[in-house]
Every structure is written in C-alpha cells, then in structure tokens.
Amino acid sequence: MKHIKTLNTRSLQESMKKGGCGECQTSCQ
Amino acid sequence: MVHQYRNNGYNIVLDVDSGSVHVVDDLVYDVIAFLKDDLSKADDAVTARFAGRYSPEEVSEALEEIRALEKNHQLFSRDIYRDAVLDFRNHPTVVKALCLHVAHDCNLACRYCFAQEGEYHGVRALMSYETGKAALDYLVSHSGNRRNLEVDFFGGEPLMNFEVVRKLTAYGRELEKMHDKHFRFTLTTNGVLLDENIMDFCNREMDNVVLSLDGRKEIHDKMRPSRNGKGSYDLIVPKFQKFAKQRKELGKQYYVRGTFTHYNLDFARDVLHFADLGFDQISIEPVVAPADAPYAIRPEDLGTIKEQYDLLAQEMIRREKEGRGFTFFHFMIDLTGGPCVYKRLSGCGSGTEYLAVTPWGDLYPCHQFVGNEEFLLGNVTEGVKRSDLVSIFKSCNVYARKECRDCFARYYCSGGCAANSWNFHQRIDSVYEIGCELERKRVESALMIKAALAD
Structure with a gap:
C-alpha cells in the first residue's frame, strides 16, 4: 500500500478462534 | 471503533476491535477522520470534502486502500467478542x-x-x-x-x-x-x-x-x-x-x-x-x-x-x-x-486464577486486598469459603465497567485494577481515572515507538 503501513500481523479476531488456553502468565499490571 | 492520533511526527490509526495498528500519511489520516462517524458516506462526498486540499485521484487512491482494510476486518471492525468472553x-x-x-x-x-x-x-x-x-x-x-x-x-x-x-x-x-x-x-x-x-x-x-x-x-x-x-x-x-x-x-x-x-x-x-x-x-x-x-x-x-x-x-x-x-x-x-x-478482556485474574496467601495461610483476591477482612476468601487448608466473592471477581471484566466501553485502550489494559477501583470507589468494577488517563498515554507512546522502529 502506498499510503498505509500496517504494523501487526495477528488480529484479535483470529485469537478468538485459537485463544483461551489459560497457559500464559498472569500479570497484575 | 477507531482511535487516531499524531505523535512525534507519526500519524497512527488504531483499529481498536481488531487490534490493527496502521501508520498513515496525512491524506489517509484526514479521510479516516471524516469517514469514521458515518461509514456510509459516498466516495463523491469524500472527494468533495477534500477538494482543494487533495486531488480527486489522491482521494480515490486513499479510499481504495481504506476499503481494502475494511474488507479485511482491519479497519472499522466491531467488537464481536462479548458473548464468547x-x-x-x-x-x-x-x-x-x-x-x-x-x-x-x-x-x-x-x-x-x-x-x-x-x-x-x-x-x-x-x-x-x-x-x-x-x-x-x-x-x-x-x-x-x-x-x-x-x-x-x-x-x-x-x-x-x-x-x-x-x-x-x-x-x-x-x-x-x-x-x-x-x-x-x-x-x-x-x-x-x-x-x-x-x-x-x-x-x-x-x-x-x-x-x-x-x-x-x-x-x-x-x-x-x-x-x-x-x-x-x-x-x-x-x-x-x-x-x-x-x-x-x-x-x-x-x-x-x-x-x-x-x-x-x-x-x-x-x-x-x-x-x-x-x-x-x-x-x-x-x-x-x-x-x-x-x-x-x-x-x-x-x-x-x-x-x-x-x-x-x-x-x-x-x-x-x-x-x-x-x-x-x-x-x-x-x-x-x-x-x-480472552486474556485481554478477562483481566488479571485476581480472586479467581490468582490468589494471595498470608503467612498464616489465609486467601485473598490479590496482594492489594490482604488485610482487608471484607475480602478474606478462605484459607489454604479448607479452601475458598466465599464463593460469592469469587463470582463477583469472575464477572469483573472489561464488559462490567461502563467506563471501558468507549475506551480505545481496553484491549491493552484489561479494565484496570480491581483494588484501585475499590480504594477509590468502594466497588471493584469501576476504574481509577488517573490510572486510565496514564494508561491511554502509555499505549499511544508504545505504538508510536513501534511505528518509529518500523521505519
């Protein structure tokens, strides 16, 4: 694209399909 | 929901509900600002709005890129997570x-x-x-x-x-x-x-x-x-x-x-x-x-x-x-x-996935609540006795806080700290306003750094 640069590759929509295993770290921040 | 801001010479557009971060030129920045309140605006209306500032060809080019992102659910996307979360x-x-x-x-x-x-x-x-x-x-x-x-x-x-x-x-x-x-x-x-x-x-x-x-x-x-x-x-x-x-x-x-x-x-x-x-x-x-x-x-x-x-x-x-x-x-x-x-919208897990244990084995929702007897959940030998409190903490997510509904940072801060909310408002599902204001600024700064290092 000439006018737009997109920085990220993983969308939240995608993570809704694959996420939720609960194995990640907790973080109170 | 779209949040756009300028910082350190960068035009940044955050598509809040997809998490997409776009660095754009002035043309696209202005067109998105014009479009975001009413996506049904016809291309002619957009071209007319910017006549004298950008040529019709430039506006057409920008609209083409914007529509491509929209079609790919990377711009003007919606919150589709509530029921699942x-x-x-x-x-x-x-x-x-x-x-x-x-x-x-x-x-x-x-x-x-x-x-x-x-x-x-x-x-x-x-x-x-x-x-x-x-x-x-x-x-x-x-x-x-x-x-x-x-x-x-x-x-x-x-x-x-x-x-x-x-x-x-x-x-x-x-x-x-x-x-x-x-x-x-x-x-x-x-x-x-x-x-x-x-x-x-x-x-x-x-x-x-x-x-x-x-x-x-x-x-x-x-x-x-x-x-x-x-x-x-x-x-x-x-x-x-x-x-x-x-x-x-x-x-x-x-x-x-x-x-x-x-x-x-x-x-x-x-x-x-x-x-x-x-x-x-x-x-x-x-x-x-x-x-x-x-x-x-x-x-x-x-x-x-x-x-x-x-x-x-x-x-x-x-x-x-x-x-x-x-x-x-x-x-x-x-x-x-x-x-x-799920992680982003559920929050830190205090009172449910995460508990604090005192020297004598009492359980509290997190270290910030220790010593406040109202939040004593149980102890490590007999387990949690206050399942009513656990239920309250379990429902304490981004969707429980009305202040988060229109906030662009909600997928990054996860609704903030229940203890801060309690200390300032005597309820765990509110927010600490100074903390919110600074969290929004930190998110903007962090995304700007990403933009600068991607140059």
Whole structure:
C-alpha cells in the first residue's frame, strides 16, 4: 500500500478462534 | 471503533476491535477522520470534502486502500467478542498463580507502602514451611489441566524468610515431577539482604526477580528509607547491578522496578538513570495513593507526566537505533504474538486464577486486598469459603465497567485494577481515572515507538 503501513500481523479476531488456553502468565499490571 | 492520533511526527490509526495498528500519511489520516462517524458516506462526498486540499485521484487512491482494510476486518471492525468472553468466564475456575506472602515484615519503611511497612495493617509474621507447603498443594490441586503455574515470593520483604523460600522452591520441584506441572517462580526484593548465596539460588530457580529501586539516589532515599531513617540506595545498587549482569549473561529475566510520585514528576530521568547504571529491563510506575497524601499524583500533574512519557519514548527510540536500547515495561506491546482476546478482556485474574496467601495461610483476591477482612476468601487448608466473592471477581471484566466501553485502550489494559477501583470507589468494577488517563498515554507512546522502529 502506498499510503498505509500496517504494523501487526495477528488480529484479535483470529485469537478468538485459537485463544483461551489459560497457559500464559498472569500479570497484575 | 477507531482511535487516531499524531505523535512525534507519526500519524497512527488504531483499529481498536481488531487490534490493527496502521501508520498513515496525512491524506489517509484526514479521510479516516471524516469517514469514521458515518461509514456510509459516498466516495463523491469524500472527494468533495477534500477538494482543494487533495486531488480527486489522491482521494480515490486513499479510499481504495481504506476499503481494502475494511474488507479485511482491519479497519472499522466491531467488537464481536462479548458473548464468547462472557461464556469463557462461565467455565469452571482454576487457580494458576499464587502470591505467597512469606514475610509480613520489612527492613525498609517506604513512605508509600500499601502494606504499611510490610505488616498489612496487622502484625509482623513469617510464613512457616508447613503453611507454604499447604499453599503449593492447594495450587496444584485446584489447577485443573493447567500445566504452567506461578508462585511469586512476596512480602513485606521475602528475603527475611529466605530459608522457607528455598525449601518451598525445592518442594515445588518435587510437585512438578509428581503432577506433570511447571512452576514459574518469581521473587520481589528490596535488596537489603541480597548476597552471593541468594543470587546463586535465584539464578538457578527464579524465572524472574523484581528488584525494587525508585531512581536517582535522592529520589530513592527520600521514599525508601530504612527503619532508622537512613537511605538504602548505596547499599543495594551495587548488588542489583551485579545481580542484573549475572541474569543477563544467563538469559534470565529481571526487572528493576520503581514507583514515581508527585515528588519526582520528572521520572523519565529516573528511568534513564537506571539505563545508565546498566539495567536494561526497567519498570517505573505512578504511585497510587489516597488523594490527600502529599506524594500522591494529582490531576494537575497529568500534563507533566504525559510530557515525560513523550520524552522517554523519544530517547528510547534514539538509544535503540544506537544499539543500546532497553525495555520499559509500561511501553511493552507485542503486536505479533500478543495475548488472545480472552486474556485481554478477562483481566488479571485476581480472586479467581490468582490468589494471595498470608503467612498464616489465609486467601485473598490479590496482594492489594490482604488485610482487608471484607475480602478474606478462605484459607489454604479448607479452601475458598466465599464463593460469592469469587463470582463477583469472575464477572469483573472489561464488559462490567461502563467506563471501558468507549475506551480505545481496553484491549491493552484489561479494565484496570480491581483494588484501585475499590480504594477509590468502594466497588471493584469501576476504574481509577488517573490510572486510565496514564494508561491511554502509555499505549499511544508504545505504538508510536513501534511505528518509529518500523521505519
């Protein structure tokens, strides 16, 4: 694209399909 | 929902509900601003709106790119997660992290300490090995099929009870083999009792160590004196430098973590002081204190603090490009492997997945609630007795807070801190407004850094 640069590759929509295993770290921040 | 802002020469468009971050030119920035309140505007109307500023060909080109992103659900996307997240929160709760208060005692007398010199409004006490064992047993038996478990040795000052820390870590390693679990041990210390023996132990066993230091010597010593009033900077900094160097060489995590207050609103200088001391994993955050505390952050301080975040971000970019960058915890955003939407919208897990354990085995929703009897959940031998409280914490997510509904940062802050909400509003599902304002600024700064480093 000439006018737009997109920085990220993983969308939240995608993570809704694959996420939720609960194995990640907790973080109170 | 779209949030767009300009910072440090970058035009940034955050598509909130997809998490997409776009760096755009002035043309696209202006067109998106015109479109975002009414997506049904015809292309002709857009062209007419910008006649004289941009040519019809330019506007047409911009619209083509904007529509392509929209079609790909990367712009003007909608929140489609609510039902899934609420359903997810209705699943049976497992416990996966404990904050073990191995010492309700401290050898410092920090002026802003929420734990009141480590005693949490109670008496001085050290956790026994037996109580700690019962806590680890409780964690394993309530962790369901979660394999990765976390235990943070906390206080007060946990090194005042180091022998119990050492023995509990060994017990945890036994439990790992018996139950096919993995413990991630962490420890937070003020450094006063840190020595070679403890460093060696931590380098073997602790996945992360949090080293409490507030910044420049005069700042640190003002807020973190010992009980006899003397400063602690000169005693702990050489030890922290040595410890951090060892952990860096071993590829182990550490954080030098400080608190800034109304007394050092120029806190960017403290962050850079840490970097100049050789630390490369740094965290400094604003104090949360009663509004009438002399060191509390006040609404009129916010402008100065935001300027400091801008200065810090610009200096971090400069140092990164010179090959001497450092990590600032509050600017950390992972745009490629960040957490899933369930994690983001569910929050920190306090009162459900994460519990704090007092020296005598009582369970609280998190370390910030310890000592407040209203939030006593149960104990490690008899388990949670206040399932009503657990239910309240379980429903305490982004969707429970009306203040979060129109906030662009909600997928990054996860709704904020329940304890802060309680302390300011006597309810856990509200927000701490000063904290929100600064979180939004930090998200903007963090995304700008990503844009600058992608150049």
